Amino acid sequence: MPKFSVMTCAEAAERFGLSSSSMNYLRDLSRYQVLVCEGDWQLDGSLVLDWPGWGDSQWLSRFDIPEGAETSEIAGIAVVGNLRLSGSVLNLNTDGGPFLIVTGHLTARSIASGGATITVNGDADIVEAVVSCYNHGELWLKGRVRTTLWLQDDHMMSAGKLAALVSFDARSDLDTEDYEEVFRTMSDGREQYFEVQNVPEPLRDLVVPEVVAYKDLWDRVCAELPILTDEAMARRPI
Helix, strand or coil: CCEEEEEEHHHHHHHHCCCCHHHHCCCCCCCCEEEEEECCEEECCCEECCCCCCCCHHHHHHCCCCCCCCCCCEEEEEEECCEEECCCEECCCCCCCCEEEECCCEEEEEEEECCCEEEECCCEEEEEEEEECCCCCEEEEEEEEEEEEEEECCCEEEEEEEEEEEEEEHHHHCCCCCEEEEEEECCCCCEEEEEEECCCHHHCCCECCCCCCHHHHHHHHHCCCCCECHHHHHCCCC
16 A cells, blocks of 8 residues: 655645645645645545545545544545556536546546546546536646547547537537427326436447446536447557
8 A cells, every 4th residue: 555644735746846726726725634645646536526424434444444433624635656446536526526636547447527626637547437526626747548438518628639429509409409309207296397318329339238328428527427339448548
């Protein structure tokens, strides 16, 4: 297991050159802390960048931080090296979340970018999809990004060099007139009318049968469920 330590964002910025925009929004880098991983980190599972559970006893034990450590001001994680996950990078809350900085390369199944700021200085090898939601967060992948689906919603996403089977920008390419009108019975017995946005036409041959609406793409990645067929992922650019 690599070495984890807690220090102020100002100290981390000076020691490791972490001058990315991931920490700039804090303004006072001397007040807030960052959990620093010195060296490559291989994690079995997903890395969740959301405030619920952040700094609790289970979280502390995961990073070998003793009980009683001051963690209330830890604003994010910095990996000074490569980050390899068997799961995904998940930021489910679209209003905010702890930041993530990776100075090396990132390997993961998917990325769900919500309200947090995620920065990867090296390459990103993402097996299934890079998806985003809402406009509070930022995703900066500064190297070569290799993935099957790059799905940009109303969100700041950037890739140094993108190699994706399909790149879809919902801001310009989503047909908002392509929806289904459905009625659902609510718990109180009332019939509620919904408009369900269909899966965009360029993606329909790629998705698993369980994906029946555009919203399912984000929801299923956040729930760590597949959205793309194995055949689609096998066609990911080399």
